[in-house]
Amino acid sequence: EVHLVESGGGLVQPGESLRLSCVASGFNFNYYWLAWVRQAPGKGLEWVASIDQHDRETYYVDSVQGRFILSRDNAVRSVSLQMNDLRADDTATYYCVRDTFGVYDSWGQGTQVTVAS
């Protein structure tokens, strides 16, 4: 069974940084793209970033481009989202998802990020 477990969320002030991690199990991690999708409180879903199997290609939504960095370590089956210069509108639950040709077929339980002063 596929499992994705996120960690690293918390409360930070505007301008600060946070690093989210996601550890995967139950599938061949090296074969799949991974992505992060977020959901602001009471709002819909927003794709944030995706990374290819080999940590060579990364893509970001415009609103986080230049502030967020997505990376992965296949040896430990993990993906990380480094979030810098956080803003109030980054407040959301962040989901780690398995990205199968653009289809998000498995989701973690999410980790909450709150940016407030």
Next chain:
Amino acid sequence: EVVLTQSPGTLSLSPGEGATLSCRASQSVSVNSLAWYQQKPGQAPRLLIYGASRRATGIPDRITGSGSGTDFTLTINGLGPDDFAMYYCQHYISLPRTFGQGTKVEI
């Protein structure tokens, strides 16, 4: 950017009834690169349909996806307690991937 517009915003139905949810794209979603997800309060979304009409693993056949081009539909026959939730469509024809704003199916 492909904008997805879902309608209606809320669907109020009774158990046993059928639901028809619409997702319209601002431009053609070729190769039917359209997925549907279900989300219940406090839970992560779950994939229901991909490729516009292919059911994900474990999804019952009373849940059906259809459509092509710019107009897609999710149909749920015989609503059960488990079906009252929020539903989102999502395209994967290009970047950025985008989602519709959601349709809430409520009792």
